[in-house]
Amino acid sequence: MDSTFRVPRHALLRAKLTLIRRRETDSATFRRVLAEMGAILTAEILRDLPEAMAGIETPVGPMDAPVLAAPEPCLVAVLRAGLGLLEGARMVLPDAPVGHLGLVRDEATLQASEYVVRLPRDLAQRGALVLDPMLATGGSAIQAIARVKQAGATSVRFACVVAAPEGVRALQAAHPDVPILSAALDERLNEHGYIVPGLGDAGDRCFGTD
Ligand SMILES: O=P(O)(O)OC[C@H]1O[C@H](OP(=O)(O)OP(=O)(O)O)[C@H](O)[C@@H]1O
Ligand SMILES: O=c1cc[nH]c(=O)[nH]1
Ligand SMILES: [Mg+2]
Numbered sequence: 772m773d774s775t776f777r778v779p780r781h782a783l784l785r786a787k788l789t790l791i792r793r794r795e796t797d798s799a800t801f802r803r804v805l806a807e808m809g810a811i812l813t814a815e816i817l818r819d820l821p822e823a824m825a826g827i828e829t830p831v832g833p834m835d836a837p838v839l840a841a842p843e844p845c846l847v848a849v850l851r852a853g854l855g856l857l858e859g860a861r862m863v864l865p866d867a868p869v870g871h872l873g874l875v876r877d878e879a880t881l882q883a884s885e886y887v888v889r890l891p892r893d894l895a896q897r898g899a900l901v902l903d904p905m906l907a908t909g910g911s912a913i914q915a916i917a918r919v920k921q922a923g924a925t926s927v928r929f930a931c932v933v934a935a936p937e938g939v940r941a942l943q944a945a946h947p948d949v950p951i952l953s954a955a956l957d958e959r960l961n962e963h964g965y966i967v968p969g970l971g972d973a974g975d976r977c978f979g980t981d
Contacts, residue, residue, distance in 0.1 A: 776939050776951045779815050784808060784954045788932060792970045798979040802855055805904060805932070805977060808954060809859030812930040816900065816952040817844065817864075842897050843867040845924065849874055849903035849915045850887060852973035856902040856930065868893070872901075872918055874911045881964040883911040888918060895923030904932040904973045906953065907966050909941030916946050932973075933957055935966045 787804050790796055796804075823840040826833060847870040848857040857869065873887030899919045906912055912929055919927050927949050929942070934953040937960050942951060957966050965971070975981045 775943055775947065775949065776934075776953070776956075778953055778956055781811065781815070781954075784811050787811075788954045788970075791932075791976070792968065794971075796976075798976060801976045802858075805852075805855035805973075806859035806862075808904075808932055809856030809902065809930075810862050811859075812856065812932075812952055812954065813846075813860040813863045813900065813902075816928050816930050816950065820844075844898035844900050844926075844928070845870055845891055845894055845919075847872060847890070847899050847901045847915065847919055849901065849911060850974075852905060852977050853901075853903040855973070855977045856904055856932070860900070860902060868897075870894070870899070870919070870922075872915050874914060876907075876911060876964070878963070881908050881910060883914050885914065885918075890919065890922045894919070895925070897924060898926040898928070899924035901927060901929045902931075903929075905966060905969075906931045906934040906938035906942065906951070907960055907964055908935075909938035909945070912938070912942050913945040916942075916949055920946075928952070933966050933969055935960050935969075 791804050821840040822837045824835045825838045827836045843864050845868045846860050850873040868891035870890035874883045876883050930952045932954045961967050
């Protein structure tokens with residue numbers, strides 16, 4: 772794994788991930804904790820956004836203080852499971868526009884197909900943060916990021932919760948310019964394309980379907 776892929780050393784993220792990995796964790800808890808992880812991952816992956824200085828007044832006096840130098844990046848949720856991360860990401864970036872990309876994997880071929888594309892018009896003036904908890908074969912992330920680039924995003928980042936080595940390699944090969952942040956790097960994919968040990972089907976666990 773080269774430097775575009777990073778797993779932060781973060782005890783809170785790790786403990787929250789353990790909670791949602793547990794088989795017995797119910798859907799309401801899964802969704803809440805995924806949102807909390809979305810907030811932490813968003814803050815972490817955007818820690819180097821360009822800053823500028825602005826003259827402000829505090830109640831006590833004037834100071835030069837840092838502000839963001841560019842518009843906030845667009846948040847793009849890969850449906851369905853990315854909606855869980857999005858909820859927390861919006862706590863950190865409440866003014867960011869939001870895009871939705873509906874992708875679903877065919878269970879037999881593992882190919883992702885697109886059923887919804889709704890991206891903000893002004894994406895060309897912004898960066899984008901693509902959110903999807905699972906990076907398995909990498910097919911969904913590769914397709915999602917290609918869409919976002921096609922819409923003109925100036926720079927793209929990708930945050931997930933669990934990554935498989937196969938998915939990281941595929942995504943790095945397809946989009947070598949995209950930083951990838953994951954709460955964990957797991958062992959491998961199984962014969963059904965699920966991450967081992969992973970956490971199961973994130974979309975189903977988030978929305979109580981199966
Ligand atoms: O890296 P890949 O092999 O493409 O797999 C990862 C994709 O699989 C899951 O979505 P899924 O297709 O299950 O849709 P869902 O969120 O609606 O359940 C997950 O949220 C990713 O989008
Ligand atoms: O383990 C996996 C792989 C793909 N999608 C999921 O939701 N989980
Ligand atoms: Mg699913």
